[in-house]
Amino acid sequence: MSKSVLILGATSGMARAIARSFAAEGRTLRLAARDVTRLEPDRDDLVTRFGITVTLHEFDALDLEGHEDFVKGLPELPDIAVCAVGAMGTQEENAASPTIGASVMRANFEGPASIFAHLANAMEARGSGTLVGISSVAGERGRASNYVYGAAKAGFTAFLSGLRNRLAKTGVHVVTVLPGFVATAMTEGLDLPERLTAQPEEVGAAVVKAVRQEKNVIYVRPIWRIVMAVIRAIPEPVFKKTSI
């Protein structure tokens, strides 16, 4: 049977594109999200286009207690697991309400880290597997415009980095994806610079390639590597006065 790919948070635009890219390789797909009914047309699309096997699984990233059973309940331990779970919220809400801010942190860090911890242990025991974490350039440096989201992503990035280090000799590989701006429902209405904004399909292609080539950390558009190097290099006394 073909290698299987689990996609967590499969309703997002980015996750859909990643699913299509793996489907084009003929993989079996396990799509997981909180609201499974929303995944039905996506499943039909993948089956119709690519003639592959696709199953749907209910998954709530915030229900940490349920994560172990979720992994056990899958048809098999997947060969590849992609976590595209996340929520941005608006910085105004996140800053004004610490409760909302906390839930954004849980959705972007705690939940993804927890499910990856379970999957990592199982993959380590098996001695093979690839974990792909969709993190964010927002985690590279906290900015006034979205530091709550950014802080959670920074946590996830550090978690992935540590996991990769721990599993390096076990046959399990960890890929960190820093997509930069992507034209999806999450960013609709924002005025994003065209050269820095990837289409979801580019993310899909980049993820599949990164898995194949066992990359560690990827930016989807290479220009982001330069942009973030510059942003990281700005001295704090200057940085704190900017608005980027």
Add this chain to the structure above:
Amino acid sequence: MTRLSGWGRTPVAECSVKTARSDRDVAEALSEGPMIARGNGRSYGDPALSRGLTLSMAGLDRMLSFDTETGTLVAEAGVLLADIIATFLPRGWFPAVTPGTKFVTLGGAIAADVHGKNHHLDGSFRTCVDWVEVMEDAGAPQRIDRHADPERFDTICGGMGLTGVIVRAAIRLRPVESGWIMQETVPAETIDAAVDIFEANLDAPYSVAWIDCIGHPPRLGRSIVMLGRHARAAELPPRRRRAPFDTPRRLPLRVPFDLPGFVLNAANLRLFNALYYEMGRRKAGVSLIDWDRYFYPLDSIADWNRIYGRAGFYQFQCALPLETARAALSQMLHDISGAGTGSFLSVLKRFGQGEGRYSFPFEGYTLALDFPAGDRSQALIERLDRITLDHGGRFYLAKDARLSAETFLAGDPRFAALRDLRRANGWADRFTSLQSERLGL
């Protein structure tokens, strides 16, 4: 706000744009006020631009089911014909009707009721549509079956999105044995000779002619007529027979920037046209050509619309009745060659019987031309409008960017009925494009 235009790059409008990814998104857009759905932006003028909301259907791009017995595909409106071909040609299926670019959405193809090189035999796009699902308010989509509700079905096909938002459709694909077309190239010295060739080949599954618009009498309208049919697997050379759907992948060329206006001047156009005719004449006879080069020659040049420069270009396309077509065509070609502005691409096609209450084609001929936007072209195109009306012709909304309401309705009084229907059903308040406003629909 986003700067948007049609494929002709004029007019350009600042539009408020949202992307629909689910029925819920469409319902939400409908509850917010007047809007128009936009597919892949391949209509030439302003039918997919709106002063209200312009709703991109790009996010509704899922194929939902395929019946391998009947070749029926159910898909969301934003799916591109290019994706349908990529998915189903390797399994032996091809769109039953296709326009000259594969980069149109399913919803757009239905809304404009596009036609292809097989209209004389197979009709327009609507003939392969079993049903459409349409949203006209914030409620659930309604399924409109071509047989169960032909009247409502008629308002959708050719209705330019002005009678509801198409969210899904079922279309029938045609079985083919290969990805190759058996093409017969026939040169014609004059426009009359080209019409004779069309009339003598009404049983050819596909036919289209390219016309040299620069020539003067007696060579007025010398043409290359291209007939075609899907090649059978057994007709392919042995090395192709093993993989009959494998066709060469063409490297996409790009037009990297807007060409300055002088590139398409009269002298260059004359040269291009002479070369094209000469190449066609030498190729005369039967040859095997892959589906992409036969149906979509221009798709291989991404952004080819930039060759007309920043000002953009106007497409002119009319349908002419059989009885008056020859007279109208010679008069048009006479005026075009006299004006000297030339048309880079001039395409002539025989139409079969028209169907549908608001569909463009009817039996006769259709001529499509393009001209750089500007005053000189404007005067010429208005003369062509006049000739069209004098000969009982009508105009194609998918190409139009500049007709007046008066001229359009004079050619197509059926749309006065659609206007009334839109008012009676409240569609006029919900669906508006810059085109519908300009034409008073």
